[in-house]
Amino acid sequence: MSRLVRSLLALCLALLAAPLSADELRPAVIELIEREGGVWVIEWKLPVAALRAQDAVLLAEPLLPAVCTASGAPVRRAAPLALLGQQELRCRGNMAGQSFGLSALAGGTDAIARLIPRGKPAQTFRLTPEAPTAVIAAEPSAMQVLRDYLVIGAEHILFGWDHLLFVIALVLLVRRPWAVVKAATAFTVAHSLTLVATSLGYAGLPSRPVEALIALSIVFLAVEVALVLRSPEPRTFTRRFPWAVAFAFGLFHGFGFAGALADIGLPQGEVVTALLAFNLGVEAGQLLVIAGVIALLAAMMRFAPRFERPVLGGSTYAIGAIGSFWLIERVIG
Known part of the structure; x- marks a missing residue:
């Protein structure tokens, strides 16, 4: 043959x-959100439909910017086909140049990271197993959004x-x-x-x-x-x-x-x-x-x-x- x-x-x-x-395009999502009084919240959603239990555990830990510290233990809960988490943070200084994301991305999947400050434009990043963290820019880049969403769209039709x-x-x-x-x-x-x-x-x-x-x-x-x-x-x-x-x-x-x-x-x-x-x-x-x-x-x-x-x-x-x-x-x- x-x-x-x-x-x-x-x-x-x-x-x-x-x-x-x-x-297959149900990526992990992690968001760093600024609220009133200098309080920040980090929230994450981790799909588990196609992952083994040990893979889900690997995905479950967010990485915080160096200028942020956690205020209490994270709150985790299960949702249909996903693990959800939330943790309150105290952050000092400028976020530009800081990194945040996930400790690992198992199963070869990608993730979306978003920074949502008060009164400023949000920033969106695509995370990969090779680069599971994002570096916060001083100003969001339209070229970054163009590049990341172009890849996400191609992956959606291919996977x-x-x-x-x-x-x-x-x-x-x-x-x-x-x-x-x-x-x-x-x-x-x-x-x-x-x-x-x-x-x-x-x-x-x-x-x-x-x-x-x-x-x-x-x-x-x-x-x-x-x-x-x-x-x-x-x-x-x-x-x-x-x-x-x-x-x-x-x-x-x-x-x-x-x-x-x-x-x-x-x-x-x-x-x-x-x-x-x-x-x-x-x-x-x-x-x-x-x-x-x-x-x-x-x-x-x-x-x-x-x-x-x-x-x-x-x-x-x-x-x-x-x-x-x-x-x-x-x-x-």
């Missing part, structure tokens, strides 16, 4: 072994399994490069509209039906791809106008993107920059996925055409099975 075929079969197995939680499977299924359905471009553009325009509208407070839907509809979109496209494998002639509306279906489902995916962005938060004073960067990051990740799938399909057609149908069939049924599980889980779970 050729290396290409082994790679494609490995992709199918990876899809079958995908995490049961569809949306948010529900959006990722929808894009892959869309490429498998359309196949033709120009048609893929049109469908992907329609999907982009649609989810950008609802992402921006929801983030700015002009629209919104409850998260549970949105997540169920996103899962339904994956199942729907998987069924269409299966029908194409049986009869390639474009008889259904979806197969004749895939861009229209991509646009319609893209609206609901935009609500999903907005929900993930709401978990992260938008930096005060840099809302437009953060929204633009997040959306550009999503598009960059989406284009990377599309280009990768098209390249794999082209290589398979050239070097191993006899394996095309079994590999595509296996991938399609894997996508449909995962989407069906998510749909049932989100409707009755």
Whole structure:
């Protein structure tokens, strides 16, 4: 069996072994907030859905700026899929140049750190396992916000399994490069509209039906791809106008993107920059996925055409099975 075929079969197995939680962008968040009378509070939220117990313990300790001391013991409590903590601080002097963050980031996840002083612009930082602390700047930088939210947006499409499977299924359905471009553009325009509208407070839907509809979109496209494998002639509306279906489902995916962005938060004073960067990051990740799938399909057609149908069939049924599980889980779970 050729290396290409082994790679494609490995992709199918990876899809079958995908995490049961569809949306992986639920990062840890730590906030340093100034209140009246020189009192500061540090608050943190640590997701534990995909972590082992010992990993959660590693994440549970915030690192304080050197000019701050704790006023009493931290208060910790459990919430659905997260550990929450809060501690009151006394801080003296200037915060510029000080570091704060988390003692460690387990499981290869990122985190968001925010400094929220009274009467001054907030600062937002992206923490990584390699750099789990942030250095407070004298003034917040728009370039910093642009860079961090660009990466967060790209990570969301690459590690948010529900959006990722929808894009892959869309490429498998359309196949033709120009048609893929049109469908992907329609999907982009649609989810950008609802992402921006929801983030700015002009629209919104409850998260549970949105997540169920996103899962339904994956199942729907998987069924269409299966029908194409049986009869390639474009008889259904979806197969004749895939861009229209991509646009319609893209609206609901935009609500999903907005929900993930709401978990992260938008930096005060840099809302437009953060929204633009997040959306550009999503598009960059989406284009990377599309280009990768098209390249794999082209290589398979050239070097191993006899394996095309079994590999595509296996991938399609894997996508449909995962989407069906998510749909049932989100409707009755």
